[in-house]
Amino acid sequence: MIRCLPVLLAVVALAACGESNTYVEPPPPKVTVAPPAIQDVTDYLYFTGTTQAAAIVEVRARVVGELKTISFQSGSQVSEGDPLFQIDQREYLADLEIAKAEVSSAKAKKVEADRSLERAQTLIKRGNISQASLDEAEAAARTTAAEVAVKQAALRQAELDLEYTDIRAPISGRVGRNLVDAGNLVGEGEATLLTTITENDPMFVYFNINERDLLLGMEQYRAEAEKAAGTAPSAQGRLRVEMATGDQSDYPFVGILDFAESALNPETGTLQLRASFDNPGALAPLISGLFARVRVPVTERQGLPLVTERAISSDQSGRFIYVLGAENQIEKRSVTIGQLIDGLRVIEEGLSAGEKVVVNGIQRIRAGSLVAPEEAEMAAFTATALGAAQSATR
Template sequence: MTRFVHSRYCSFLIMLLGLLLNACESKNEFIAPPPPEVTVSLPTQQSVTEYLEFTGTTQSVGYAEVRARVSGILESMHFVPGVHVEQGDLLFIIDPEPYEAELEAAKAELVSAKAEASRTQTELERADQLIKKNYISKTDHLRRKTERDVAQASIGLKAAKVHSAEIQLEYTQVVAPISGRVSRNMVDIGNLVGEGEATLLTTVTQYKPMYVYFHLNERDLLSLMTLRQEVAEKEGHDTDETSDNELNIPLDMGLADEDGYPHKGVLDFGESELNTSTGTIELRGVFANAEKPARLLPGLFTRLRLPIGQTPDALLISERAIAADQSGQYLLVVNKENKVEKRLVTLGQRLDGRVVIEQGIKANDKVIINGLQKARPGSVVNPQTDSTAG
């Protein structure tokens, strides 16, 4: 009986040991994780304008220093600093009394000269009659003719003096030489100005339109020259006789606090030769600056772009798909076996969060745009298509 119990006990232990071994084997079995999920997108194909991009500086189209052209006491000021003035508007008055007196004296001298000329003319006419009867000598006749000529010449001198006095009197009213925004007064009322020098009284800056100057390197210059030739031929112009602004080559501009290029202008002028020291040429654009108040002020740094061509079927992909390492910039592409491939790419223009891929991918490539951190070249992934993300 005891032997039978012992035998049954041994069989139970063997069975329990087998179960334990099976349990351990099932726990050690490796189950491969599923491929990581990534979002892919096909590149977008569309027509894209190619641009050259620059930085530039705004400069006024007109700037004038208003100076005292006659000496005297600054009597009054007739403008508010910082406002817009039109050409010819009165800005200052310099005490006119001394110049009014000079004008009156000059006019009196002119009247005297005319009277003297009249007297000498009468004397000459009388002498003409007397010499015919030999009542006077030829010397006397010649003397009277000379006196008449001198008197007439004196009229011209006195008339010029009157005109000069009128100009001097006119200069006592200091007017705006151009239309634009007037600066503050540099001299206070009651001070002597113009004594020994043309005292600076204020300045006027013309803001509309506004120039923007920038520099172009030699390689981009050749591209622009090609564009200029194409535009001229299309519109039937002779490039040797046509200025840049007549060709209406567009130029876009943005300021430091602006997104994109909201200001539209045209290429206006280019220097005639390349600067050999810098390898660049200076160009100029002109912008209407029609906002009220004027948005553009002289001295601002700007971003500029100039269109130079059109790519009809450019490939664009989201900027977030671009990665970079020591080999350069690249995209991760999923092939037919759902394996990840690394593609070195050449980037072009950027457009609204997307970038043109000039080389490296094709239109039917599935580019990973989300989940880049999960993908490794050569690994298998589970691609999920997002047709709107390209």
């Protein structure tokens, strides 16, 4: 074994005299790059507001009586004029007959008084009666005429009271639950609240705009109107308004601005606006009292670049992206970002059409790095495209 040791040492020495170790540069990291999507962009003013029904009507008992019937299903849609409740009519039918009889009696008395007046007028000409008798006849005629008017008014009131026993929907809309059950006395001492009807079509949204945004919106709209028609028509009722509720990422409801207060509120410096949205059907998507996000388009700019949000980073200097430069070298580019559209962010400044932005592999690069780029399309990174891809893999 000792005799083999010199041989082993010689072999090791020979190996050490062979090829020396050298540093091998690692291959450049692979990244995905894509040119920005180019599209027209609409600028909006954004607000928050609250939905409010077009009308909410309280249905009350206007006469006293026992509630006999309820003719609707709670929570259902009703049309104007549909029967809702009926109060016991028997007393009011009797009152109506009495009022009719009293009118007939008063008319008969008037006929007799008119005839007496005619006779008195004839006799006074002959000198057969005194002036006092004629005056009495004229007074009687006027009194009976007044009595007829009073009785006719009482008849109209009796007809109206009978009509009030048949309670019908004053508007079309969704009726609430009945607040009084059949068999109860209603209208005693007060106009008993029976139910409410809410008109949800159209649905209004109220929101406030500050003075700066108001002036901007007025200026932009006036410019667009003059460009389209040569003159600036009134914006009321024509300005497009978009709305979203809850956690909706888009703005699916489209309506028009149909009302604005006449002056700014001096305490808040804001002006209240109202937008109107169509909301038809028994299963209408909007109800009163919802929190609403509202946006109003003011300008449209053409040919702006958009990139996926995953391509945008930030540091102490602000937002930046990595752009593929000459010879596959990475450039760090400061950018000004705008609104988000379907998962792509508008780049207001710092990027031109045709430049290639790093969208994957950002964590492996820095400014000046050499990379191995793989090209893609920015359209593949929209929220719609990514959602469709995720659905396809499930």
